[in-house]
Amino acid sequence: MMDAIAPPVESEPDLTAIAADAAGEHAVGRPTVYVYEAPVRICHWVNAFSIIILMVTGFLIGTPLPAVEGEASANFVMGYMRFAHFAAGQVLAVFFLARILWAFTGNHHSRQIFYLPVHRRQFWKEVWHEIRWYAFLERQPKMYVGHNPLAQTAMFTGFTLFVTFMIVTGFALYSEGEGIDSWQHKLFGWVFSIWPNSQDVHTWHHLGMWALVVFVMVHIYAAIREDIMSRQSIISSMISGERQFRD
Amino acid sequence: MGTATETFYSVIRRQGITRRSFHKFCSLTATSLGLGPLAASRIANALETKPRVPVIWMHGLECTCCSESFIRSAHPLVKDAVLSMISLDYDDTIMAAAGHQAEAILEETRAKHKGQYILAVEGNPPLNEGGMFCIDGGKPFVEKLKMMAEDAMAIIAWGACASWGCVQAAKPNPTQATPIDKVITNKPIIKVPGCPPIAEVMTGVVTFITTFGKLPELDRQGRPKMFYSQRIHDKCYRRPHFDAGQFVEEWDDEAARKGYCLYKMGCKGPTTYNACSTVRWNGGVSFPIQSGHGCIGCSEDGFWDKGSFYDRLTNIKQFGIEKNADQIGMAAAGAVGAAVAAHAAVTAVKRLASKREDAGHNS
Numbered sequence: 268m269m270d271a272i273a274p275p276v277e278s279e280p281d282l283t284a285i286a287a288d289a290a291g292e293h294a295v296g297r298p299t300v301y302v303y304e305a306p307v308r309i310c311h312w313v314n315a316f317s318i319i320i321l322m323v324t325g326f327l328i329g330t331p332l333p334a335v336e337g338e339a340s341a342n343f344v345m346g347y348m349r350f351a352h353f354a355a356g357q358v359l360a361v362f363f364l365a366r367i368l369w370a371f372t373g374n375h376h377s378r379q380i381f382y383l384p385v386h387r388r389q390f391w392k393e394v395w396h397e398i399r400w401y402a403f404l405e406r407q408p409k410m411y412v413g414h415n416p417l418a419q420t421a422m423f424t425g426f427t428l429f430v431t432f433m434i435v436t437g438f439a440l441y442s443e444g445e446g447i448d449s450w451q452h453k454l455f456g457w458v459f460s461i462w463p464n465s466q467d468v469h470t471w472h473h474l475g476m477w478a479l480v481v482f483v484m485v486h487i488y489a490a491i492r493e494d495i496m497s498r499q500s501i502i503s504s505m506i507s508g509e510r511q512f513r514d
Numbered sequence: 515m516g517t518a519t520e521t522f523y524s525v526i527r528r529q530g531i532t533r534r535s536f537h538k539f540c541s542l543t544a545t546s547l548g549l550g551p552l553a554a555s556r557i558a559n560a561l562e563t564k565p566r567v568p569v570i571w572m573h574g575l576e577c578t579c580c581s582e583s584f585i586r587s588a589h590p591l592v593k594d595a596v597l598s599m600i601s602l603d604y605d606d607t608i609m610a611a612a613g614h615q616a617e618a619i620l621e622e623t624r625a626k627h628k629g630q631y632i633l634a635v636e637g638n639p640p641l642n643e644g645g646m647f648c649i650d651g652g653k654p655f656v657e658k659l660k661m662m663a664e665d666a667m668a669i670i671a672w673g674a675c676a677s678w679g680c681v682q683a684a685k686p687n688p689t690q691a692t693p694i695d696k697v698i699t700n701k702p703i704i705k706v707p708g709c710p711p712i713a714e715v716m717t718g719v720v721t722f723i724t725t726f727g728k729l730p731e732l733d734r735q736g737r738p739k740m741f742y743s744q745r746i747h748d749k750c751y752r753r754p755h756f757d758a759g760q761f762v763e764e765w766d767d768e769a770a771r772k773g774y775c776l777y778k779m780g781c782k783g784p785t786t787y788n789a790c791s792t793v794r795w796n797g798g799v800s801f802p803i804q805s806g807h808g809c810i811g812c813s814e815d816g817f818w819d820k821g822s823f824y825d826r827l828t829n830i831k832q833f834g835i836e837k838n839a840d841q842i843g844m845a846a847a848g849a850v851g852a853a854v855a856a857h858a859a860v861t862a863v864k865r866l867a868s869k870r871e872d873a874g875h876n877s
Contacts, residue, residue: 329826329840331778334760334769344759401857403864447733447743456734463678463735463815465745465785470828470839477843481850488854492861 300412302376303508310366311505314430317359318479321433324352325476353441360434376413380422390416408497412510418489425482429475436472440465522561522724525598536561539590543721546589546714548740560725561599567724568623568631570662571605574655575648575682575691576637580673581607583710587717588797595717599724603631606650617651620658624665632723633666635659637675639697640682640689647689656697668702668729669694670719674812677705677737684818695736704729705736707788709812714793715741737787746783746809749791752776770806780824781808788813 303311327348335342370378384390397417399405409415414422439458442451443465462468494501500511526536537558544553573581585592585608596602602609604619611619623631640647645654663669671694674680682691695703706719719738722730730738747753755761756775763769763778777784783791786809790801802809808824811817821829827838837845 331759331761334763334774335758339754339758339760342758342760346757348759403860406868443745444748447739459734464811464817464820465787466782466811466814466820466828469785469826470830473827473839474843477839477846480843480847484847484850484854488858492858496861496865 297511297513299509299511301508302374302412302504302510304369304373304377305508306365306369307373307377308505308508310362310369313362314359314366317355317362318430318483320351320355321359322476322480322483324348324355325472328352329473356434356437356441359430360438363430363434379413379419380427383420383423393417394420408493410497410499410512421482421485421489425479425486429478429482433472433475433479436468436475440468440472520566520601521564522566522599525566526594529598539594543590543725547718547722557725560727564724564727566599566601567727568603568627569600569634569720570603570620570623570631570666571607571634571636572655572659572662573607573650574635574637574639574659574675575689576673576675578607578636579710580636580675580716581605583708583713584672584716585713586796587713589714590717590721592713592717595720600632600720620662624662628665630667631665632668632670633662633701634670634672635676635694636672638679638683638691638693640691641697642688642690659694659697663698663701666701668704668723669698670723671695671703671705671707671736672716673711674707674709674817677707677813678815678817680709681818684816702729703736704732704738707737707742707813709817711813712741712789712793712795715789741789741793742787742813744787746786746788746791746803747781750775750783750803751791752803773806776803776806776808777826779808780822780826782811782814782817782823782826783809784826786811786814 328345331345331348335344367381370381393409393416396405396409397415400408401417413419435455436458438451439455442449442455445451447456458468459465462471490501493499494503498513500509500513504510523536527533537554540558540561541554544551544557547553587595590599603623604616606616609616637648639645639654639656639659641656645656648655650658671677675682675691676694679687679691679693682689683693695705704719706716708715715738718741719730722738722740730740733739733743747756750756752773752775755773756777760772760774761769761778762774762776765779775781781803783803790809791803794801794804810823811820814820821827821838825838827840829838830842
């Protein structure tokens with residue numbers, strides 16, 4: 268299911284887009300494809316906001332703000348911070364799980380971020396082409412209805428793998444407070460068989476956060492850049508679900 | 515040396531302790547182990563009928579801080595544990611016998627109480643050079659350990675050395691000091707980590723084993739749940755200051771004088787499983803955090819190799835650098851940010867150039 272098409276027409280051009288205005292001038296007909304179904308979009312934005320909250324609160328839990336004055340009983344700064352972190356973490360976990368379930372029922376684009384067709388030569392060829400495009404060695408980008416192969420690779424590692432790692436280590440750390448009889452410990456306690464000292468799990472959870480920061484930076488940059496450069500809608504597609512090809 | 519048929523009760527009666535005091539002791543022990551009211555009579559019954567458990571206490575690569583801690587136990591008093599509850603048949607540090615006479619006891623216990631005795635190990639065996647870095651009674655300690663472990667009922671790994679390796683196993687570990695569970699794999703092992711472990715935790719574990727004739731319930735890492743299932747942080751008396759966001763920023767600042775949380779000073783309480791914040795030390799007098807110093811995580815795996823005691827994050831020593839996760843992460847994010855900006859700039863220039871080119875073609 269490589270979606271490479273150049274020029275890109277998977278479905279019929281959207282004819283309603285071609286209409287004449289009062290002056291009788293025709294608008295340009297632009298082919299549009301429905302790519303991201305509603306659950307995919309909802310998951311995308313909920314996960315995005317959860318991850319932002321998790322990054323900010325997570326960093327402030329590791330490096331707390333300067334001490335607040337007054338009675339301990341009158342303040343709950345770290346408590347709220349941790350609450351926000353745990354709540355956002357559970358929201359992320361639920362919507363990540365929902366996203367996985369949707370991959371079974373959704374269209375084939377909804378499955379793209381969960382696997383890499385590493386056994387296909389064509390896949391690697393197109394990854395190479397995308398790398399050349401980003402290295403300014405190709406004049407024209409290929410167009411894809413879904414993710415391009417390089418983007419698919421980035422989504423699979425940067426999102427699917429990293430977020431899975433963060434959810435697993437996150438719940439393992441959370442289980443420390445919930446106690447060894449909690450379901451969190453029963454499900455994720457095995458993490459402490461790999462790293463017996465919880466300090467190591469903390470270290471990896473920190474590194475995972477920074478890996479996600481890097482992913483988010485590249486993800487947002489690539490989305491904006493491709494929106495401008497590759498003549499297809501990227502950012503608005505995650506809102507409307509439709510991908511528009513501009514030439 | 516005690517014989518196998520002697521019970522705890524008969525020994526203390528001979529020492530002049532009344533039956534009333536005996537029952538008081540049973541109640542107190544049941545309470546300190548967190549058991550219900552019926553357990554006191556079960557403990558009494560067990561101590562009256564069960565033969566005393568023979569214990570062999572061996573010392574490998576260690577500093578004897580575990581023994582030092584053990585002999586300061588207040589509840590129960592170590593005198594009760596050593597002289598009455600168990601039959602401490604061998605402990606080369608505190609026993610009267612020496613030389614061949616002492617070594618003979620090992621053989622005797624092994625033959626007489628096959629599969630019945632507890633092997634308590636303080637310290638660990640170094641494996642490099644055939645174990646030559648720790649010679650005990652003329653042969654490598656590792657051989658002695660394996661020999662005695664063969665017929666033991668269970669093994670108690672005292673302290674961070676026996677449980678995790680401790681300082682002699684810290685990088686680069688020249689003698690290849692190895693924790694007990696990596697050397698003996700076919701016996702139940704109970705880890706009682708700490709450097710040293712708390713005295714009451716040690717005698718509590720011994721009391722449990724002698725009373726019930728089995729090991730207490732252990733967690734995933736082989737530590738008794740009753741003492742190691744919660745972190746120092748979970749029961750720390752400074753925890754309200756943590757939740758409030760009140761931290762000591764510098765030694766001797768106003769916050770330190772007010773007794774705020776030591777989290778920012780690198781306290782390892784949030785990642786350390788031990789009973790210090792509940793049982794405390796020296797008969798419940800104090801514990802490190804109460805004395806104004808952060809926890810150093812001495813009961814945790816590899817605590818010597820996790821960077822500074824005054825830093826919460828582990829140092830990462832790959833690629834010849836030594837930085838913590840946040841420093842590495844920030845550097846990576848900064849580098850990627852710069853790369854993104856540069857890439858965007860090149861993109862813009864290229865786009866402008868190609869537009870001009872196109873415009874040139876069209877005119």
